[in-house]
Amino acid sequence: MVVRNAIGLSDDEVNRIFRALADSTRRDIVRRTLGREASVSELAGAYDMSFAAVQKHVAVLEGAGLVTKHPNGRERIVRGNPDAIGRAQGLLDRYEQIWRSRIDRLDDLLAETDE
Amino acid sequence: MVVRNAIGLSDDEVNRIFRALADSTRRDIVRRTLGREASVSELAGAYDMSFAAVQKHVAVLEGAGLVTKHPNGRERIVRGNPDAIGRAQGLLDRYEQIWRSRIDRLDDLLAETDE
DNA sequence: CTAACGTGCAACCATATGGTTGTACGTAAC
């Protein structure tokens, strides 16, 4: 059985999401395609690297669910997926909650000391 | 000159933050040490891998600013750093903003069509 | 003082990652 967290993502899916975001080129592709969809070759033209390299970056993003690819004639249209961003935010939110609960426990300790 | 984004982090710093979060063991260390600080060997005892491996994971997290390490006798106390989590959230917020601004532009288009 | 503990670090290994070039193939344009 695959372990899933509260957000409904497996550990592996979370790994892929953060891994995909850990590269400047890929973050830029997400930014671009969230604002306005683009074909793979259109994206490739924007970076100083081979078409195949950009193609790989898009594949990594697609594997993480951060973008989707839709065939359109001979082109593949890439669109940023805001849902995946939301899921990543949800993950970070949980860390903040843990931190807050720690603060609460510290407050409890102080309250006890006051008694 | 190092390029910095609106959050005040260089591209490289952002890479390190997401890279550090792209590993289940490291995310677990962050969770643990956000809730309650722990020594490196205490952490090492919690995972089925060598002390050195855990030590490396802590080093990666420290390099990303996600945890801090404080000497205490012969131990090193590891604490999760909630500020770094907040910065990562700030980054994802910007993506959401881009998405929203896209929606706004689409709304504008529709509004024009309605006229 | 000596033994045990906690840590840091180097060397090593297998695999993953990020890039390249080259080839093949469907689609569009002429």
Added chain:
DNA sequence: GTTACGTACAACCATATGGTTGCACGTTAG
């Protein structure tokens, strides 16, 4: 129909990553 375009994919390479073991060294306990 032929040519050019957009994409996919394989092979290859250098480097990064995630793990190991072994050793050195400061600190604490007996």
